[in-house]
Amino acid sequence: MHGRVKVKSTAQQEEEKKKGRDKKLKLFVAARDACFSKRKEGVFDEEALQLTHQLLSSNPDYATLWNYRREILTHLETTMEETEMQKVYEVELSFLESCLKVNPKSYGSWHHRCWVSTRLPRPDWTRELSLCDRCLGLDERNFHCWDYRRLVVRMSGVPVDQELQFSDRLIGSNFSNYSSWHYRSTLLPLLHPESPEPPPVTPPCSPPPSPQTHSHRVCEEQLLKEYELVQNAFFTDPNDQSAWFYYRWLLGRVEREEMISCVYVEREDERVAVAFSRPVNAQSVGLMLVLDGQPQRVEWRSIHPRFKHSPVWICDLPPGTISDISNEHNLTVHWTEKRTHRDCALYTGRTESWCRDSATDQELFRSELSVEKTSVLQSELQSCNQLQELEPLNKWCLLTIILLMRALDPLGYEKETLAHFQTLKEVDSMRSGYYSDLCSKFMIENTILKMEYAEVRVFSISDKNLTTLCHLDQLLLVTHINLSSNQLQRLPPAFSMLQCLEVLEAENNSIEDLEGVCHLPKLEEVNLKNNKISNLDDLRPLASCPKLRRLNISGNPITKSGNMEAELLELLPTVTELML
DSSP, rough: TTTTOOOOOHHHHHHHHHHHHHHHHHHHEEEEEEHHHHHHHHHHHHHHHHHHHHHHHHHHHHHHHHHHHHHHHHHHTTTSOOOHHHHHHHHHHHHHHHHHHHOOHHHHHHHHHHHHHHSSOOOOOOHHHHHHHHHHHOOOTTTHHHHHHHHHHHHHHHHHHHHHHHHHHHHHHOOHHHHHHHHHHHHHHHHBSSOOOOOOOTTTTTTTGGGGGGOOBOOOOHHHHHHHHHHHHHOOOOOOOOHHHHHHHHHHHOOOOOEEEEEEEETTTTEEEEEEEEEEEETTTEEEETTEEEOOOOOOEEESTTOSSEEEEEOOOOOTOOOOOOOOEEEEEEEEETTEEEEEOOTOOEEEEEEEOTOOOOOOOSSSOHHHHHHHHHHHHHHHHHHHHHSTOOOOHHHHHHHHHHHHHTTTTTTHHHHHHHHHHHHGGHHHHHHHHHHHEEEEHHHHHHHHTTTOOOEEEOOSSOOOOOOOOGGTTTTTEESSSSSBBBBBGGGOOOOOOOEEEESOOOOOOTTTTTTTTTEEEOOSSSOOOOOOHHGGGGGGOOTTTEEEEEEEEGGSSTTTTHHHHHHHHOOOEOOO
């Protein structure tokens, strides 16, 4: 046994490690308590600065200590000259680098660095940009560093083309770089806007505008180059998501212009409904109603109590204002926030009237395409089809083909789109619910377009495997809707946008929630045969529909309850035909 090194047992080693950790913890707690005591007493001296230095060096994620440190530095600014503070803040930046080595994704460290950099009397932005380069070289997805880089670029006025070259380098070294692709999407509209505009006039001392504040699309010439770049990426690795997401951004369209899309006036109930191109809060955006040249004092209400922002808003006119059908009226709705308005004439003998935008130009769900853009998208579709032949089960390729078909001709490619969705649900079964909802959305869009072409107020989309409802704001004028034989589980709150609805057919679904079938002033007939309505509360929203006369709930679990007919008639006293 002599001459052999004595090795401590595992238990002994663990005990010594525990003692070491306990000792460090006691020191940390003592320093923290001393630090908090000083802060409570309002002490902002050098010792407090050293205490926070000691604590944050071992744990840079202690947000309260960073707050105290900023208070100390702010106090020092009142007692020191600018030259002295320059040195203090330079030391602070060096300290922050050591903290970032402990945790490169420390929220507190990066936030504090932003704060220090903006308070430096003479900041060295070149040095900060170099630091960002080093950090992103170690971890190209460090979003804290990306945020800081955007600050540095904005404050120092780095040229946009220089930053675009930086993204080129990162993407060239690694196609799978989400952050670089995203950064590129903020730079291109600044450097290659679709509709060039003069830059905004800013004071000489002001930093240039942030790329995130720019919303223009990219010019067609640059788009062609970007298509080529991103195609190289997904042909190299078809299963990498980052390039596909960027490609979807390139194919995206400009958001619809904010406007009043429809005004509906109804004489009997003397009600006005206004539809917007996006959800708004009518009580805060300045909505004014003018009837025959006279402003009206009305109260706007959302179509559902849960909606503070809604695409459709309603108001009631004073009794006797427009009820006489022998009179003609001119009504104007002013949206003062957007300085726009829409006129609607209510003619003699007419019980209702409306004025709206037509969706027949297909700009409702996609952008109008020039010959050049159509040619480009056709070329992109051809490229993706070629890739799909090589990678028939690639979900990203299949989904992109669907989006290209939607952009080119949603009705003409409907059959192919449905087939691709079926394949997607098979190859990516974990997201089959998402694909079903997206397919439902596209089918509803197609049905709306067909309805617009025919200029009818009947919306029929039965037996299409719908799993969700959307674009209900486009159905304000619909009087008859057929949702039969689908896979719907609920009629959501947005369903109450159908203010002209008279007949609802929704048999053979899985509906168990009627929350959206409320406050529909014209609803007369509801068919809910063979659904999953199980109790009386599920039908309670129907009680708010004053003209409901016919109700079919046969084949629902609720019909198995005893004395249900009496309870239903008590809940819905206007119903004269009840089928159980």
